Amino acid sequence: SGLKMLRAATLALTLASAGAFAPARAQLARTSTSLALSHGALPLLPARLPKLSHRARGVYNTAELVEPIGEPAPPTAFQTFSNVFSTLFPLWTLLVALFGVFKPATLAAIPTSTFTGLLGILMLSMGITLTVDDFKRVLLRPGVMVVGFLGCYVMMPLLALGLSNLLGLSPALTAGMVLVGSINGGQASNLCTYIARGDVALSVMMTTVTTIGAIFMTPLIAKVLLGALVPVDALGVAISTIQVVLLPIVVGMLTNAKFPSTVKAIEPFSPIVGVLATCILVGSAVAQCSAPILAAGGTLQVAAALLHIIGGAVAYLGLKQLYGEQTCRTVAIETSMKSSAFGFLLAKLHFADFLVRVPAAVSVVWMALVGSSLAVVFRFLPAPKDE
Template sequence: MFSMGITLTLDDFKRVFLKPRVIGLGFFACYVLMPALAFVIGNALGLSGPLLAGLILVGSINGGQASNLCAYIARGDVALSVLMTTATTVGCIFMTPLICKLALGAVVDVDAMGMAISTIQVVLVPVVLGLTLNKYVPKFCRSVEPFSPVVGVTATIILVGGAVANCAAGILGAGMTLQLAAFMLHLIGGLAGYGIMRVFKYSETTCRTVAIETAMKSSAFGFLLASLHFPEYLVRVPSAVSVVWMAVLGSTMAVIWRFIPVPDEN
C-alpha cells in the first residue's frame, strides 16, 4: 500500500471524480457483484459455513495492485486501472467490514469494528504516508519509486507463500470444491466486469481494464483480515486458495488480450 501511495497525488483522487460513471461501475462490480457471486457460488457448491464466509470475504475486499500491471500487459487503460484500484482500496475501509457484517453475521462471528481498524492501519495509513511524502519530498519518492514494485511484489510473494503454507492442511481438506469455487469466482467476475462495460458501450480498453480489476482481488489482505478477526480457522483458507487463482486467471487474461489487437477507438 505504501508503494502505491508514493505514486499518488491529490490530483489522482480529483481525477476519480472526472470519471464518476466508470469508477462507480467498477466500484459496483467490486463490492456488489463479487460478494454476491461469492455467496451464490459458495452456496451452490455446498461450502461449509466457515469456507463460505471466507469466499465472501474474498469477494468483499479491494482490487489488488497486480491488476495495474496486468492492465498494462492486456493493452488496457493503466491510468484508469490505478484510479479504480485507488477507489476500491479507500472504499474497503468501510465497505469490507460492512459487507462482512451484513452477509456473514449469521454465519460466523465477525469482528466488524476490528476489521475496520485493521483496514485503516494496513490500507489508509500507508497510502496517506506515501501520499504525504510524494507531496513534500517528491525527489526522494521518484528515486525509490523504481524499486517499489519489486518490494511490493516480493512482499506479496512472501505473504502468498506464507498463506498457502499456513493453510496447507485446510486446503487439502477442502478438496476440489473450494478450488472450483475460487476459480469460478475470479473467472465469472472478470467476464461479468467485461460484460457490464460492454452493455454501457465503453471502449475495448476500458472493458479489459474493468474485467481485470474485477477479477483480481487483494487476496493476501483478505487472508490477513481472516486471520485477525475471524475465530474460525477455515475462514482464512479461501483467501489462500484465491490468491493463486486470482494471479493465474488475471495474468492469463492479460496475456491473451496482449495478442488481440484493440479496435480503432477514434
C-alpha cells in the same frame, strides 16, 4: 483432486507467461511498479503518474503514461532485469504457493506482525505515487468508476455467496469466500491491464478508489452477509483496514509531496522489493493453510477459480454495449483481481474459525493465475481505441 488442479495451473501459467511476458519494453519501467502492490495486495503503482489529458472522446490516452524527452535512452541492465523479473510475477507467485503447500514449515513461521508490516509497506508504496490531483481525475470519469465500485463491492460478494451455496461449502469456507469477494481490487491488476492493452490510467484510479472504499465497505458487507453464518468483528475489521490501508496511503502521499527527490531515488528498486514482499505474503498465507487446502480438495479450488473467472467475464460482457474495448478490458481485470492477501489477514485477525482464512489463501493463487491469463487472451485480440 486439488493436487492435479495445482499441477494443471502450473502448466497453464507457464504457457501464459511465455506468450504474454515477451521482452520487456522501456515503457514497462514505470508500469511494472504497479506489480509490487500484490494480490491483493496491495502493490506498487506506477512510479509517478504524469498529468493525463482528458480528451473529448472521454478516455485517457495511456500512451501518455510515459513522457519521452527526445530519444528515449536504452534501458540499463538493472532496468531490464527489473522489468523481466516483475513481469513474471504470476509465475513466481505460483511457484512460491506450491512451495508453501508442500513445504510449509519455513513460510508458516512468519509472524502476523511481519505479515501486517509487509502489507503496510506495500500500501505505503502505493501512497507515495499518489497526489491530490490524481483523485481529482476520478471526477472526470464518474460513470465507469461507479460501475467498477459496484462490481467490486456488490457483484463479487454476492457471486462468492452464490458459488459457495451452489457447491455446498461449509459455513466457515463460505464466510472466507464472501470475505474475498468483499475486499478491494488487487493492485497487480495495473500491470495486467498494461499487458492486456487496456486503459492503465483508469486501472490505477479504480484500484485506488476500491482500496479506499474497503475502509467502510468490507466491514459492512462482512457484517450484513456473514453475521448469520459466523461471528463477525466488524469494528475490528474496520480498524485493521484503517491501519493497514488508510494510514500508509496518507503517509505515502505526504512523503511524495514533501520529499519528491527521496521518492525518485527509491523508485528503481520498488518493483523488485514489491515482488519479493508479495511472494512472502503469498507463501506465508498458503503455508499456514496447507493442510486445509489439500483436505478441501477440488471443490474449494473450483469455487475460488470460478469467482475470479466469472467476475471478470460478467464485467467485460456486461459493459460491451456501454463502453469501448479498452474500458471493458480494464474493468474486467479490475473486477476479477482481488487483494486476497489482505483478505487473509482480516480472516486471521478477526474470525475465530481457522477455516475462514483458507479461501483467501487459495484465492491468492487463482487471482494471479486468472488475471494474468485474462491479460494474455486480451493481448492477442484486436484492441481498438475507445471512441
